[in-house]
Amino acid sequence: MSDVIVRSAKRADWDQALVDIADYICDYKVESDLAFETAHYCLMDTLACGFQALDYPACTKLMGPVVPGATLSGGARVPGTSYELDPVLAAFNIGAMNRWLDFNDTWLAAEWGHPSDNLGGILAVADYLSRQARAEGKNTLTMKDVLTAAIMAHEIQGVLALENSYNRVGLDHVLLVRVATTAVVTRMLGGDRDTVLNAVSNAWIDGCSLRSYRHAPNTGSRKSWAAGDATSRAVRLALIAMTGEMGYPSALTAPTWGYYDVLFKGNEFKFQRPYGSYVMENVLFKISFPAEFHSQTAVEAGMTLHAEVRDRIDEIEKVLIETQEAGVRIIDKTGPLDNPADRDHCIQYMVAVPLIFGRLTAADYEDNVANDPRIDELREKMQVRENEQYTKDYFDPELRYIGNSVQVFFKDGTSTDCIAVDFPIGHRERREDGIPVLKQKFVDSVSPKLAANQWEELNELCADQKKLAATAVDDFMALLVVPS
Numbered sequence: 001m002s003d004v005i006v007r008s009a010k011r012a013d014w015d016q017a018l019v020d021i022a023d024y025i026c027d028y029k030v031e032s033d034l035a036f037e038t039a040h041y042c043l044m045d046t047l048a049c050g051f052q053a054l055d056y057p058a059c060t061k062l063m064g065p066v067v068p069g070a071t072l073s074g075g076a077r078v079p080g081t082s083y084e085l086d087p088v089l090a091a092f093n094i095g096a097m098n099r100w101l102d103f104n105d106t107w108l109a110a111e112w113g114h115p116s117d118n119l120g121g122i123l124a125v126a127d128y129l130s131r132q133a134r135a136e137g138k139n140t141l142t143m144k145d146v147l148t149a150a151i152m153a154h155e156i157q158g159v160l161a162l163e164n165s166y167n168r169v170g171l172d173h174v175l176l177v178r179v180a181t182t183a184v185v186t187r188m189l190g191g192d193r194d195t196v197l198n199a200v201s202n203a204w205i206d207g208c209s210l211r212s213y214r215h216a217p218n219t220g221s222r223k224s225w226a227a228g229d230a231t232s233r234a235v236r237l238a239l240i241a242m243t244g245e246m247g248y249p250s251a252l253t254a255p256t257w258g259y260y261d262v263l264f265k266g267n268e269f270k271f272q273r274p275y276g277s278y279v280m281e282n283v284l285f286k287i288s289f290p291a292e293f294h295s296q297t298a299v300e301a302g303m304t305l306h307a308e309v310r311d312r313i314d315e316i317e318k319v320l321i322e323t324q325e326a327g328v329r330i331i332d333k334t335g336p337l338d339n340p341a342d343r344d345h346c347i348q349y350m351v352a353v354p355l356i357f358g359r360l361t362a363a364d365y366e367d368n369v370a371n372d373p374r375i376d377e378l379r380e381k382m383q384v385r386e387n388e389q390y391t392k393d394y395f396d397p398e399l400r401y402i403g404n405s406v407q408v409f410f411k412d413g414t415s416t417d418c419i420a421v422d423f424p425i426g427h428r429e430r431r432e433d434g435i436p437v438l439k440q441k442f443v444d445s446v447s448p449k450l451a452a453n454q455w456e457e458l459n460e461l462c463a464d465q466k467k468l469a470a471t472a473v474d475d476f477m478a479l480l481v482v483p484s
Contacts (some may be wrong), residue, residue: 010252013302014197018204021156021179022196024275024346025187030151035277039147039154040465042105045285045438046098046116047079047480052290052362053100056375058340060437063093064224074131076124079391079480080449085366087128091181091235095120095228100178101362102224102344103290105283105426107154108394110400111161112293112326113173115283117227118153121181121235122146123477130474141188143476144469149184151280158279163270167330171208171263174230179203181234183454189242201276202237204259205251216333219342272397282400287427287437290362294327295347296423298404302354304419309355309408313374318409320418321351322387324394324402332384336376340365348379351406402427454479 008188030036053059064083065071071083076090083093095117098104104116123146130140157180166173182203186196209230213222241247252259253268260268289299309316323332333346343349343365352375353364363369390403405420425434442462447455458479461468468476 010421012254014249015201015252017252017271018197018200018249020271020275021044021183021192021200022157025152025183025196026193028152030277031175032147032151032277032281033054034172035151036144036469037465038149038283039150040462040468041285041435041438042116042154042283043119043143044151044442044462045287046104046119048438048442049099049101049104049116050094050097051080051445051449052103053097054170054449056100056362058099058221059100062096065089074126074135076131077121077235077477077481079477080482083480085124088232088235088239090124090128091121092225092228092232093120094123095104095177095231096162097224097228099227100224101290102292103286103362105285106293107158107161107279107283108293108326109158109162110165110395111167111173111176113157113161113176114227115154115157115177115279116150117174117231118157118181118184119146119170120228120231121185122149122188122474125185125238126237126473127477129188130477133475134472140472140474142469143471143473145188146473147469149188150427151277153180153184154276154279154283155275155277156183158283159271159273159275160194160269161373162272166208167211168322169263169265172211172214172226173369174226175208177227177230178206178234178237179233182237185235186238186241189238191238191242194247195241197249198245199238199241201247201249201251202241202245203234205248206233206237207259208263209289213341215330216335217340217443218293219345220339221341223341223345224316254275281430284400284402284424284428285434287426287434288424289350289360290344291350291360292331292345292347293424294402295331295350295404295428296424297402298323298327298347298406299350299354300421300424301404301406301419302351303358303360305355305406305408305416306356306358308416312410313356313378315410315412316378316381317407317411319351319378319380319382320405320407320409321347321384322405322420323347323384323390324404325391326394327404328384328386334379337370338368343370343402346379347384348382348442349375351382352378355408377460378473399423400427449482450480 393401407418
């Protein structure tokens with residue numbers, strides 16, 4: 001932290017990092033067909049994640065109004081429920097359910113995160129504004145507006161993550177959700193450039209959550225609602241800014257009291273590229289497995305080995321897992337795992353289950369599966385180490401691989417082949433293979449919870465990108481309502 005004491009009350013110029021965000025939000029026109037196509041699939045995938053989470057009481061107990069009865073007729077709807085809430089609380093609900101199972105899209109760089117977390121705030125505000133507009137006889141927002149906001153939120157979160165590691169100073173990536181959602185939602189509400197600057201500066205001044213709830217020995221379920229909290233807070237900050245509330249020009253750079261000095265060890269942010277549509281175009285989908293993304297290819301390797309080892313689990317002497325440096329740092333975990341949130345951030349657990357059972361679903365993190373003694377016995381036989389090539393490919397902007405390999409060694413001296421997977425099915429390089437699986441994930445997750453006619457209309461709409469883009473937001477959200 002700087003020892004400089006600033007006595008002059010003269011306001012500094014706006015920090016360039018804040019200016020760049022505001023200029024992007026207010027001036028940039030998204031024209032990438034690939035970005036809109038990917039955003040369309042991102043919306044479907046995120047809804048699938050949210051609808052799956054509704055099967056878990058640990059998630060649903062946090063949803064709804066803060067106190068019983070505190071709903072808002074004509075407010076924002078929460079998909080899969082009958083809740084109508086103010087947009088701040090609706091953002092928490094939608095953000096929490098979308099993120100709960102660690103199954104939504106991912107961005108990996110110096111920092112990682114899940115850019116579709118921003119849809120919590122985007123959908124809540126878009127639905128609220130559209131319902132208000134319709135009631136007043138005005139034009140509603142369309143789903144293209146939602147997809148545009150999603151592309152821009154992805155971009156802000158992802159570009160800020162490319163060269164800047166918040167986790168290395170103990171801070172959680174949901175900070176970037178708060179910043180990105182604040183920017184796009186302020187614009188959706190009608191904020192001009194000055195209002196966006198004011199709002200985003202407050203988002204940085206909020207500081208940052210600690211990553212304590214993502215790591216041993218404190219891993220817990222807060223990591224499943226932290227993004228909901230962030231996107232909800234962003235909506236609140238946007239609404240505050242829309243009242244004309246002031247901002248803070250040197251929120252990042254102010255000596256001693258700014259974000260850089262207080263929380264980033266005095267370092268300024270670095271930027272690899274200007275804001276555009278790069279992040280949405282290259283985002284990673286978690287299609288096959290609800291697992292922390294650094295382990296996705298390890299799980300795939302474990303699935304490949306299942307048929308060969310399933311009848312020889314007791315004969316295994318060692319399992320060698322090679323991963324990227326980030327995988328070692330985040331999800332290499334030994335000792336007892338106390339809850340589902342602990343288990344879905346343990347690479348050993350996420351490889352043991354497919355080796356034994358030939359699957360990895362959200363239900364496999366629950367106690368009834370975790371209590372199978374074979375899982376912990378196999379975990380104790382696992383060695384995790386960094387493969388430097390995987391780390392290099394992970395950071396290469398032209399590759400963005402997430403490589404892992406798994407090899408099983410038996411007590412009789414034999415072993416399986418070393419199964420290496422450079423990038424999972426959700427990677428851009430495997431879009432042709434991945435999109436059919438993503439569509440099926442959407443069908444399997446959403447269709448059982450909707451009435452037949454409701455599902456048919458939604459499914460038909462999601463099959464036509466142009467038709468969906470032209471649909472009024474409130475009409476789309478009405479298709480997701482499930483009566484109580």
